[in-house]
Amino acid sequence: MKHSTSVTLAVNGERHELTIDNRTTLLDALREHLHLTGTKKGCDHGQCGACTVIVDGRRLNACLTLAVMHDNDDITTIEGLGQPGSLHAMQAAFVKHDGFQCGYCTPGQICSSVAALEEIKADIPSHVTGDLTQPPLLTAAEVRERMSGNICRCGAYANILEAIADVAGFKP
Template sequence: MNEACDIKMTRRAMLKAGALSAGAAAVPSLAATQPSSGAVVAGVPVMNKVSLTVNGARHQLELDTRTTLLDLLREHLHLTGTKKGCDHGQCGACTIMLDGRRINSCLTLAVMHDGAAITTIEGLGTPQKLHPMQAAFIKHDGYQCGYCTPGQICSAIAVLDEIRQDIPSHVTHNLTERPLLSVEEIRERMSGNICRCGAYSNIVDAIADVAGGAA
């Protein structure tokens, strides 16, 4: 009887010892979990200072380095005219002009553009004094729901500037031809801006109007 009890106790002790050994192996030591000097701890944001000129106003901010330029504009500067559509650079709703060139603001980090000059839809005109492209979109009914319109207008202004600089597109056959502006050129250059309502023909008319009707 005593021998049987000793055997059972031994088996129980072995099971407990095995469980404790497995647990010890699965849990890293306290020293191993401590970050080394200068290491980035998961979940703890890394902050960085950035200075930008947005619509003529200088802004100095301290941001999480993961903050996109789109989120900086919308969440930190409260310039909500620039829209977040797909957040993958596929729809063009977030198009702004950075140092004179149009970009998708959802695809770039704010800290990458320290010292840059940015223009958003809010910086183009006012209700009392519209930018010519804004007025043309109204005149030609170049929008329906309006969600993509800020990006469309910023992109359209940049398109005309690209054409003035003789920057070719994929459908440009000869840069010496005049007028370079054509329906095909406008459609190709605006192809990165999606209008879910389908107001494309009116958008082309608005751009052509601002360009002097050349298209």
């Protein structure tokens, strides 16, 4: 019985050929095989959002999906958004607005917020979108709903919302 598979992971614009156990999560492939440790393992059950990455433009809990399911998908981790000296606008806004305390959830929060704003731009409704015949409005309630899968044990939610609002151009 075959227990490993060759997979090509396109991570942060770089292709990586791996032979991995079929049961390896995308999170473990990123952290253990590619040594991209910015993506955090929090609950390992999809409940906290610390492992959020962007796959083909959509946010995804990397602990809930197998790496073999993402052969040739475009994967962006926190390391791929920006680096010191060349931060992504959302990373810079998190620093500016103190959108973190211990920082453990921050990579997932930032990846999620970048993708959430893209969802709004693409007119994808959420559970709080008032009128499904109209594009979702960029409001604090809309952002809070979209970010509800990302938990911050330190409670930096107000500052996280301010950072997202700064990038998106609305008042929370």
